[in-house]
Amino acid sequence: MLRIRPLAEKFGLKLPKTLEGFVRKGIRAIEAAEEILKKASEKEIEAFSLPLDEVRLLAPLAHPPKIICLGLNYLDHIEEDVTGRGKAVPSEPIIFIKPHTTIIGHGQSIIKPSFVKQLDYEAELAIVMGARAKNVSAEEARSCIFGYTILNDITARDIQLKDIQWTRGKSFDTFAPIGPCIVTQNQIPDPTNLYIRTWVNGELRQNSTTKNMIFNVYEIVHHLSRVMTLEPCDIIATGTPAGVGYALKPEPKFLQDGDIVRIEIEGIGTLENKVVEVKF
Template identity: 65%
Template sequence: MGEKAIKTAEELLKKAFKDDIEKSSLPVNQIKPLAPIAHPPKIICLGLNYRDHAAEQNARIPDEPIIFLKPHTTIIGPYENIIKPKLVKELDYEAELAIVIGLKGKNIPVSEARKHVFGYTILNDVSARDIQFKDKQWTRGKSFDTFAPIGPCITTENQLRDTSNLRIRTWVDGELRQDSTTRNMVFNVYEV
């Protein structure tokens, strides 16, 4: 990924529009969006990284990032069904800004972090709260298959220059249940 991938994608889009696109297009209602990235090598998540979420959980704001991983088997498309395991009694959700890394690196200074970001998408961090609280850690309760609906698209880094105040909302059956912005992040996109 990175600049070369973005350039290639732009060239392919230009070619598609130049060619007879009507012969190869479908109405939007006939398309089923898939996850924009299906098998990432790692899904690294941060717990309690929004001040308002920490407050509603009556949790202390962390001094350092609380990191947990999700396996790639948690990823599904944005309109696919989440499968609730039989042993799970309390299912929960959190809309999250997902950062898609395009360039590997370690110990990257905050000032250089943007160069490593390919783009951004939305991820629903689904949790089995009863399992999570029983285990007193987060891995099992957040790692069941289908527990990370993602997408439907990736906005590339060059399209979104300012990530400091992105609005993230969740509706369940038409009811607004989550409404926050990245301004409430404890550790911002580039500090992570």
Template identity: 55%
Template structure:
């Protein structure tokens, strides 16, 4: 499933995106209950859905796919809704730095022996189509296309063999970074956590839809110019290793987000350097997930 949070007629809903149509999960639950004489309820935001309704949404969507006539006319075109960030309130946004071999090569640095970890604040999350706002105290705002993992089950001291049991799905994150602030501070959190510095979405693709998250094309372009073009097979530390490594120190909760790192082509290591400017359009595409696009403003 491709799950999304959206607004229609000033009402916030959780839905499934299929063939450019959006199905409201709460409305599907009502149809499902009427047909099967059950009492499944879908309520709350995406975080609540991940915490409480994973089995229900899969059961409902399986029923929809085998009974398409039962839901005919219940969907709306995606162009008629306003897409929000799929999750706006994760407990943690954990990021992995220097996690692509090609990114290490462009910096002329040795690949890390252990995952390099930093965090972004949830307050910097924005949706597909919303604006990245350039802060007045930075002149070097950069882009970073990243595959993001959404945690679906709480856990601590998770083994690599059990790591995927704790994954709910995958989405796209743009790890926007104020490079001058990042390098001036030495630690990275402030330079990466300005408001609007974490475009996220547009959807969460449930893990059953992604055969191999370590073999997905990942691309970024600014104003139509390709600047990043790689594949998640070049990750240095794979997803099970990251989850296991991090869970030795803290407990993962449903809805937590892990940004797995960015490939080569970021602006700060280009010659000449490229930084985001007012009026730019920054577009990320990850195979099997979709496209995340945001404009840049002062």
């Protein structure tokens, strides 16, 4: 892992102190970082780097202005009919919001309250907004996106399906693992065709691709910007594919104390978290 701020200071340059500040600077910060990497020698880069196993990765963004989530945005997930809404394809995105207190990073524990009996995972590609967006077209959306990360939309199915709306079942603390990093959008030229996979204790559960989305990332930004002003550092979770625990056959498989959930999205990396049950 490169400590790029101290390296920048060696060249008399300044970068934002936090990743939030980096996102808000947008393309200027990306170009500045790229310029530093061009100037630095291999020896200098090595001197300012740390082995990844010697650091603890925090959530890339701990206090985003909004975490906006899409439901039922994959055709294969709609076929599972987890929510009992039927298999009709939405004509517009179905959205809900999670609080930032749900956020944890790679390697941190998902807390399962003992009264939650049907804890489930949802692997999702997440958009990180880099610019203010209001009433933008799908074509304009690309320039408003800073990058992408992974979000696990942890859900208490027994609570979600009991309520009329989904907020309570998806808003417990630690119910939004995010990470392991943010990959800038110029490094992912085609976010509409990335593989997305989930393993629980080494068993492959979800194996799909973002091409199965009903609304792609640019269409999502377009639709959401017609409803609300999107801001830098907003996180948008784009929905999950088939293979959630609730829909597995011949019977559901819910997350239990000690389970390890690992999500991998092409071009981004791996997000892994352990489930820990706590009595409340």
